[in-house]
Amino acid sequence: MNDKRILLKVQGLNFEIGSFSLKDINLSVNSGDYMVLLGKNGAGKTLFLDCLCGLRKLKSGEIFIGDRDVAGLPPRERNIGYVPQDYALFPKMKVKQNISFGLEIRKINKEVIREKVGRMADLLGISKLLENYPKGLSGGEKQKVALGRALIIEPGMLLLDEPVSALDEPTKMKCCQEFLKIQKETGVTILHVCHNIDEVLMVAQRVCFFDNGKIVQSGPLNELIKKPANEVVAGFFKKEKC
């Protein structure tokens, strides 16, 4: 039995937007896990992350983070770090202002902010970029800034929405290694959305497979590959392997 504490528990989550819906989503994620949300484009992975963050209003369901039901709370009270697909950096702010934004909002002491931003920049290897604006940064650099901005508030959970999809292959792999390193050093629980098998193989401890707004299977990666729950899951891994 896993002796880890359950950090995230989603029960009976339902959400509708137009003709698409997330249907009866149930999921548990242990503290410190690295879970990959897998599925084709349009399967509902990003919407699910939005629901976890509180950016979409649920039709029904419960979201427990620790012992707290956060389903009715606004995003700012959920303590979730979020890195969207295109990073959505704040273009009018310097890198250091992007990273410190969450601390500034919390009105933390300026000296403490400077120290934390410095440490975060060291961890991510972007100390030289602190005075730059996002406009001139490469894809990999932008991603690190977005990561630093999300991590600096010390979130209970980090949500990465296709964080490497805009990067070239070598940078992708480097970034995935970076995620693992960060998880190891910070102990943060990560939910990582992707639809690329190489990424999954590199980072996933557990995988949750989405199809048409439903979770069709979740568990350790090997289990999904060896015992796929249905043809969609089997087809995905077969196609990706080819």
Add this chain to the structure above:
Amino acid sequence: MKKDKLFSTAIYGFMFFYPIVVLSLIIADISYVNMAAIREVFHSQEIMYALKLSVISSTISIFFALVFGVPCAYALSRYKFSGKAIVDTIVDIPVFLPYVVIGLSLLIFFQTPVGRFIEKSGLAFVYTSKGIVLCQTIVACAYVIRTVRSTFDTIDYRAEDVAKTLGCSDAGAFFKITIPNARNGIIAGGVLGWAVSFGLFGPVVVFCGITRFKTEVLPSTIFLEVSVGRLEVALTVSLLMITIALASLVLFKKFGNEKSK
């Protein structure tokens, strides 16, 4: 290669055609103006009052137009609600309607019980300088909404989402992220709205009339001077308006660009 050159030459031709037409008109105006007319304009208390009223009223109008227009543009860009298409069409009406109809409609509105109540409650608009601000605000607001909305449409809403996860309320994300990101578009909307207000004539004449030292703005002055055959003075006032509009445009652009660097 030859075809490409022909194409770029044609594009340049089109690009220069319209500015040349506009410049020709201004040069023609300048050639008609003489020193006596310039002296008369700057020594005329009525015209100086109209100038002051035009600048002040259009500045107040653009303030109100931005206060009402920016949130309206944000709602139309970001929110989903039933009747959105109808609201979207209604806010465009002042742009497509002949401006004079707005003045006429305002005059009729203030004959209704609601309008009379507003007039009696101390906010007199008909034939007053407040009426000028009202006319200008209504027209300028439509331009502000159109311009700012298209700016909001191009700004990634995900940045606001991220700000909310980092601790901002909806209002906090709006003021700390969206407004700074939309700054250039808001300035552009403001400049456009101000210029339209500054040159607004039809609704002002219908709703506020032309009373010297009371409701006379510069476009009204031009109309009055033309109607009594003093073309040189009318053209001098026109050139004065062009100069002020151009100067404010340049200032706004410079200010906007510096801040957005």
